[in-house]
């Protein structure tokens with residue numbers, strides 16, 4: 001299944017408009033420090049799925065202002081990380097940040113993403129809830145990942161009823177739209193339905209709003 005730029009659903013376009021305005025303002029509500037704390041906990045899990053002997057190539061899809069790129073950069077060393085996003089203003093902020101690894105950014109939508117030179121992993125950090133159809137994200141991943149490549153989803157998935165309630169309030173009354181998938185079980189079901197195996201799930205013990213799902217296409 002191929003999703004092209006023209007397939008960008010209204011959802012994607014709404015996102016684009018919303019994020020084109022944000023830029024620096026985004027970092028005021030989601031400080032870089034938080035991503036540093038999160039990396040301390042998720043680092044071990046992420047590195048387990050990347051090669052220790054050779055440098056890995058990772059895409060940070062929907063990298064925004066580069067905070068999630070910074071998260072990756074803190075988790076792994078000797079890697080090549082490419083951050084992509086459709087909102088220029090977000091990327092302008094990302095480009096000003098400092099990283100340890102070889103990091104580059106490109107303005108492109110997830111629907112348009114493709115690469116001849118395949119990647120070892122793709123990260124979607126607080127991104128999949130922006131999609132009506134998870135298959136858009138999975139299809140983009142398949143176009144860029146190596147055969148054994150893995151997907152890291154980090155999002156506001158939660159099994160905790162209180163956090164679920166907060167998510168409901170945020171999605172329906174405070175967010176920029178009704179989000180699709182902040183539901184942990186729904187994300188898992190959708191992955192399995194589309195031929196993916198869920199390799200690991202981890203929820204941060206303090207920032208319980210953040211969970212990581214590691215998934216891989218069953219060949």
Ligand SMILES: C[S@@+](CC[C@H](N)C(=O)[O-])C[C@H]1O[C@@H](n2cnc3c(N)ncnc32)[C@H](O)[C@@H]1O
Nearest residue numbers: 015019062063064067068085086087109110125
């Ligand atoms: C909640 S922000 C997350 C940003 C970053 N990953 C982080 O954790 O700070 C969602 C980002 O996804 C981007 N985005 C949404 N839909 C997209 C699409 N179809 N293609 C590329 N980027 C997209 C938005 O522009 C925005 O920067």
